Amino acid sequence: MSTFPTDINTIAWPKATDRESVIEINNLKKSFGTQQVLKDVSIKLYKGENLVILGKSGSGKSVLIKCIVRLMNPDAGTINVLGENLSTLNTDALGLLRQKLGFLFQSGALYDSMTVRENLEFPLRRIKKDLSEKEISEKVIEALENVGLADALNKMPSQLSGGMRKRISLARTIVVDPMIMLYDEPTTGLDPVTSDEISELINEVQKKYKTSSIIITHDIECARATADRIIMLKDGEVYTEGNIDDFETSTDPLIKSFFK
Amino acid sequence: MGKFLPALNVIPKLRDATAHSMTKLSEKTLEQTGIFSRFLMDVADVFLFMARFNKELFSGRFEWKEFGHQCYQVGYKTLPLISITGAIMGLVLTIQSRPVLADFGAVSMLPGMVTVSLIREMGPVITALICAGKIGSGMGAELGSMKVTEQIEAMEVSSTNPMRFLVVTRVLAATIMIPLLVLYADLLGILGSWGGANIKGSVTFTLFFSQAFSAVDFLDFLPAVVKTFFFGAVIGLVGTYKGYNAGRGTESVGIAANSAVVLASLLVIIVDMIAVQITDMIIS
Numbered sequence: 016m017s018t019f020p021t022d023i024n025t026i027a028w029p030k031a032t033d034r035e036s037v038i039e040i041n042n043l044k045k046s047f048g049t050q051q052v053l054k055d056v057s058i059k060l061y062k063g064e065n066l067v068i069l070g071k072s073g074s075g076k077s078v079l080i081k082c083i084v085r086l087m088n089p090d091a092g093t094i095n096v097l098g099e100n101l102s103t104l105n106t107d108a109l110g111l112l113r114q115k116l117g118f119l120f121q122s123g124a125l126y127d128s129m130t131v132r133e134n135l136e137f138p139l140r141r142i143k144k145d146l147s148e149k150e151i152s153e154k155v156i157e158a159l160e161n162v163g164l165a166d167a168l169n170k171m172p173s174q175l176s177g178g179m180r181k182r183i184s185l186a187r188t189i190v191v192d193p194m195i196m197l198y199d200e201p202t203t204g205l206d207p208v209t210s211d212e213i214s215e216l217i218n219e220v221q222k223k224y225k226t227s228s229i230i231i232t233h234d235i236e237c238a239r240a241t242a243d244r245i246i247m248l249k250d251g252e253v254y255t256e257g258n259i260d261d262f263e264t265s266t267d268p269l270i271k272s273f274f275k
Numbered sequence: 276m277g278k279f280l281p282a283l284n285v286i287p288k289l290r291d292a293t294a295h296s297m298t299k300l301s302e303k304t305l306e307q308t309g310i311f312s313r314f315l316m317d318v319a320d321v322f323l324f325m326a327r328f329n330k331e332l333f334s335g336r337f338e339w340k341e342f343g344h345q346c347y348q349v350g351y352k353t354l355p356l357i358s359i360t361g362a363i364m365g366l367v368l369t370i371q372s373r374p375v376l377a378d379f380g381a382v383s384m385l386p387g388m389v390t391v392s393l394i395r396e397m398g399p400v401i402t403a404l405i406c407a408g409k410i411g412s413g414m415g416a417e418l419g420s421m422k423v424t425e426q427i428e429a430m431e432v433s434s435t436n437p438m439r440f441l442v443v444t445r446v447l448a449a450t451i452m453i454p455l456l457v458l459y460a461d462l463l464g465i466l467g468s469w470g471g472a473n474i475k476g477s478v479t480f481t482l483f484f485s486q487a488f489s490a491v492d493f494l495d496f497l498p499a500v501v502k503t504f505f506f507g508a509v510i511g512l513v514g515t516y517k518g519y520n521a522g523r524g525t526e527s528v529g530i531a532a533n534s535a536v537v538l539a540s541l542l543v544i545i546v547d548m549i550a551v552q553i554t555d556m557i558i559s
Contacts, residue, residue, distance in 0.1 A: 124429035138433035
């Protein structure tokens with residue numbers, strides 16, 4: 016792991032030990048066959064922060080985020096989410112923990128056979144079982160208003176553009192009031208204007224819902240707009256970490272190639 | 276000594292040829308071992324999938340709404356196809372059989388013969404093969420596309436068990452709806468047969484049906500119905516298995532749909548063969 020010319024401990028944010036971590040990843044390893052995708056990765060996400068994980072394609076970013084929700088099981092290492100060790104949870108406990116996590120998929124992952132309303136109602140009916148029909152309807156409309164797409168309520172996903180799909184997908188994630196948001200390449204495949212809008216939405220979600228977020232991306236503009244802290248992965252290892260200014264002023268060739 | 280020299284020259288060539296053959300042999304052995312181990316892993320995957328299906332079937336909350344939706348998709352949406360094929364099946368069987376029976380002066384046996392053929396074999400197998408094509412491929416393609424576009428993972432993350440929601444409901448819907456579709460196809464086949472009988476002759480509806488059903492007894496009917504439940508289960512399981520285990524690219528959606536049809540059709544024929552053997556053993 017390389018270090019910046021500046022001493023990270025002198026940066027304005029509070030010391031790591033003073034802050035409450037909501038996700039703690041220790042010595043995580045994951046391989047597919049002979050290919051080692053994650054090699055001893057250790058990362059912490061602190062309460063209320065937006066942590067951007069940068070890296071080239073194939074650096075293990077998406078695998079890391081999928082391990083956090085146990086869509087993939089790591090080969091070694093531990094992941095603690097909200098104080099729970101993921102590897103020790105049974106299916107029911109994992110289901111309960113997942114209710115506190117929001118995951119925005121790279122493709123949006125909207126259910127093709129359902130309307131926008133049904134897409135939003137789907138997790139709501141399963142997670143917030145005590146809500147009445149009126150409350151469900153209100154929450155769906157509120158989430159859609161938050162992403163600026165209240166008029167898309169009865170549309171099918173096939174009738175939406177890429178940017179709209181991402182927004183609806185974000186609405187489906189926030190409708191259940193998650194504590195932690197995980198964004199997998201939120202701006203990939205979008206034009207610069209829509210990418211900026213999505214980055215804005217990520218910040219708004221953080222403020223409004225008081226979420227802590229991990230944003231996996233290789234889009235520097237998105238990182239600039241959203242990051243409180245950045246971790247760069249290279250070949251499955253943490254290469255460096257800092258804030259956006261550290262990265263902008265770094266002389267490291269790899270970081271410069273990203274931020275040129 | 277000189278006369279042995281040419282023979283000695285041959286030895287290195289022989290050694291190289293042997294080494295080359297051995298290398299080829301070991302490569303081929305490794306390749307075949309690889310194919311065999313992949314086959315064994317596929318078989319293990321199928322059993323694990325079935326074990327998971329059984330576990331999810333009897334545990335947790337049943338997805339009634341999705342089950343109803345799947346019954347509608349599998350049953351109601353397949354009715355037009357089954358109606359046409361069922362009626363044509365009876366009609367063709369009657370037209371083809373009539374001259375043979377006429378040669379023996381046994382045209383009066385036509386309704387009974389066609390009905391027994393339809394109920395025992397033609398109706399269940401042809402309907403199941405059509406369902407393997409329509410329902411099996413549909414399930415394979417739908418679940419495969421959901422896998423590729425991360426919808427199954429999205430479901431898992433939003434605290435929904437995709438195996439229970441997607442697989443259990445579809446397999447049960449196919450298991451229950453396909454026997455009903457077969458009965459419907461049988462009925463339309465008999466109606467088609469009555470239509471066929473009236474092309475070259477004249478027979479009343481009442482007479483045709485009384486002759487048709489007088490030839491059928493309970494032992495024609497029961498095994499045929501029982502095996503259709505297995506046909507339904509096989510079609511549902513194969514369709515969902517292929518879709519649920521599809522690869523990552525868009526190409527894998529096509530592969531999932533295609534292999535679901537091929538495997539489901541093959542298994543329908545195999546299950547039919549086993550069912551006929553068991554029925555024969557029990558009856559005799």
